[in-house]
Amino acid sequence: MNRITPLILAVALFMEQMDSTVIATALPTIAADLGVGPITLKLALTSYMVALAIFIPASGWMADRYGAKRVFRAAIVVFMLGSLFCAISDSLLTFVAARFLQGMGGAMMTPVGRLVLLRTTKKSELVSAMALLTIPGLLGPITGPPVGGFITTFFSWHWIFLINLPIGLLGLWLSSIYLPEIEPVETARIDWTGFLLSASAASGLVFGLSVMSLPALPVWVGAAATLIGFLSMILYVLHARRHPAPILNLTLFANRSFRASIVGGTLFRIAAGATPFLLPLMLQLGFGMTAFESGMTTFIAAIGAITTKFIARRAFAALGFRNVLIMAGIFGALTTAANALFTPATPILLIMAVLLLGGFCRSFFFTGVNTLGYAEIEDRAASQATSLTSVLQQVSLALGVAAAASILEASTRMSGGELSLGDFHLAFAIVAGLSLFAVVPFFGLPRDVGSAVSGYRRASEDETISVK
Structure with missing residues (x-):
């Protein structure tokens, strides 16, 4: 396996992860500087993910039409421009717009990078390749909170977005030299009707659920946007059944492993999207920590995530996708629920x-679902699978942020007071309960599902032979 390819592609994931963790840590400070509340500023989080949901469906088509390497490099440039505009923003409107531009670049970077990996890697080496792709990307969550917190506390939050510029330039240079050409x-022709319907569905759902919890906008605005999103989703399903080449190929759900990875991954990512939003706010608003102290506390999760990458292949080969995903999902939900028990008196250690x-648990789960989803997909359907997977991933993460903020807002309205520690505890408990349902789709899978990728069956056969 060519190890340089996934490491170069991981530059894109690094920038996205760095960016998302930095803004989550600096959210209260940015909100105060722009003159809005921290919950209102979640529009900056959701606008980024709405842009991803809108433009990801076209990523597979563009990569096939214009070449994956060319599209990947153009996406890095767009993301860098968005980062620059974030750094010079001086109002909520300009900041949200800059985040949307970042999302347009991110919509092409990660799914197209994953497509390059799928088309240049053997199935038997996919687990290791996916692990290599994720390792540098996980450096973002490690460096994001402490670096973002340090810069926000001791300098200015505007500088945190400029970090993406040298990283992006490095990615452009390395991809130009080492990234393989895929003709x-x-x-x-692109399915324009499907594109408009899928864009309306994704943006309507994410924006609508988010707006319903915003104190600055009437609830009916959010309800109307959510209704438009649901109607657009229904219309897209009807359209996709008739169109010969829909922009999002729903027939992929006929594959059992792909279907289980999408359904389970979506439910689990709602909690994964909510946690980076809730935890820094709880530590800063509920515990009285500075942004830097909060970042130095939360960065430890990424160390646990990186640890799994060195043992992932052996774990999936020994236990199989089904068993590992069930165990990782259950323990991941329990650790999310544990956040509801934290108080200022809880020892930091x-x-x-x-x-x-x-x-550790979340990384095992995501490595598993990301790999299992492509285990039984034919090469000719790879671009469609990456587009569909990526858009649902981003929508579920956005729904996690929207759901968490909605719970906080509803809890404060019922109590009639200011945002309190109990509101955060309630939000963590609810999203943890929801993420527990993520393991249900995997119980119906055979024990050796995806064995051609994990090597699980071969490991079992080797043990049998040795006994004989």
């Missing part, structure tokens, strides 16, 4: 230990 392939274990 464009003949494609049908105990908090960090729980976060470390949570990062």
Whole structure:
């Protein structure tokens, strides 16, 4: 396996992870500087993910039509421009718009990078390749909170977005030299009707659920946007059944492993999207920590995540996708629920230990679902699978942020007071309960599902032979 390819592609994931963790840590400070509340500023989080949901469906088509390497490099440039505009923003409107531009670049970077990996890697080496792809990307959560917290506390939050510029330039240089060329392939005309319907569905759902919890906008605005999103989703399903080449190929759900990875991954990512939003706010608003102290506490989760990458292949080969995903999902939900028990009196070392274990479990789960989803997908359907997977991933993460903020807002309205520690505890308990349902789809899978990728069956056969 060519190890340089996933490491170069991981530059894109690094920038996205760095960016998301930095803004989550600096959210209260940015909100105060822009003259809005921290919950209102979650529009900056959701606008980024709405842009991802809108433009990801076209990523597979563009990669096939114009070449994956060319699209990947152009996406890095767009993301860098968005980062620059974030750094010079001086109002809520300009900041949200800059985040949307970042999302347009991110919509092409990660799914197209994953497509390059799928088309240049053997199935038997996919677990290791996915692990290599994720390792540098997980450096973002490690460096994001402490670096972002340090810069926000001692300098200015504007500088945190400028970090993406040298990283992006490095990615452009390395991809130009080392990234393999994947020639464009003949494609049908883009499904414009499907693109508009899928964009309306994703943006309507994410924006609508988010707006319903915003104190600055009437509830009916959010309800109307959510209703438009649901109607657009229904219309897209009807459209996709008739169109010969829909922009999001729903027939992929007929594959059992792909279907289980999407359903389970979506439910689990709602909690994964809520946690980076809730935890820094709880530590800063509920515990009285500075942004830097909060970042130095939460970064430990990424260390747990990185640890799994060195043992992932052996774990999946020994136990199989089904067993590992069930165990990782259950323990991941329990560690999320443990956040509801944290108080200012809880020892910091105990908090960090729980976060470390949570990062370990979540990383195993995501490595598993990301690989299992492609285990039985044919090469010709790879671009469609990456587009569909990526858009649902981002929508579920956005729904996690929207759900968490909605719970906080509803809890404060019922209590009639200011945002309190109990509101955060309630939010963590609810999202943890929801994420527990993520393991249900995997119980119906055979024990050796995806064995051609994990090597689980071969490991079992080797043990049988040795006994004989």
